[in-house]
Amino acid sequence: MTINKLISPATEQDIPALDKLVNSAYRGESSKKGWTTEADLIDGLRTNEYGLREMLQTPNATILTYEEADKLIGCVYLEKKGADLYLGMLTVSPEAQTGGIGKQLMAAAERHATELHCTAITITVITIRHELIAWYERRGYQPTGEKIPFPNNPNIGVLKQPLEFMVMKKVLV
Template structure:
């Protein structure tokens, strides 16, 4: 990993919380193309959830920093033969600058080092532009669908939503 990309620590939790929520929900997220604000109200994560993610065995959050400022992150968790990728986040002000691609490359390198079969992820099915972005990077739908959890801690749905499972086979 380059000096801009490194594993997050518990000291990063407040900044991660602010970054993830600003990129996915609320008015600030509307500056970027990854917003979910038109689909879901409320917060995307909280400090307790991020702490749990960091403490999960076989999991990490990789962060991207520039000039000491946190601009991106991605959650990675080894699940059996695969690496699960979630919460890919880039600051709305820094989107379209290649940070997401760099975090994806770091995730793929992590998967290769861990001898993973594939990288898997879930994407909200109505996020067509995001699905297309992942498809351009070699990810494909597995045709599996998962209901979006009805959990106010994950946001308040403005419409019924479901996830699609996508994967990129590495071997």
């Protein structure tokens, strides 16, 4: 039996499903089924429909979605910033993690960066997420040394402890 898989740009109609997917993968009890949870670090929602709509309306930005059998199970936010492509909100449903979907979305992001003539992809990762940092390093991302404070914004969560982001970069050849 063949399962239909599709990676494509998100549309306004995808926003409710994206909201549900992203929040289920990062926060709350459902996120603890996967290894990418932030539930022990941050309370509240990871995003909301308003924030997702803003992301979709950002110039030079897109959200790629990953569907299997017409069900949304992954996404990634991409935004061209100068010569770099910023990659954020890489999300895979907790039930589908470790199945290679994240790798497929990363490969799609690299193709997108190449199409836009970007020379590198940058990401931000919470500095204490060592397993996630190692995952990105295995895919060619290296720390730049730059650190960014985690925003104090209840619309994207309430910190349970002080957090900061590290910037990582992969140079494209």
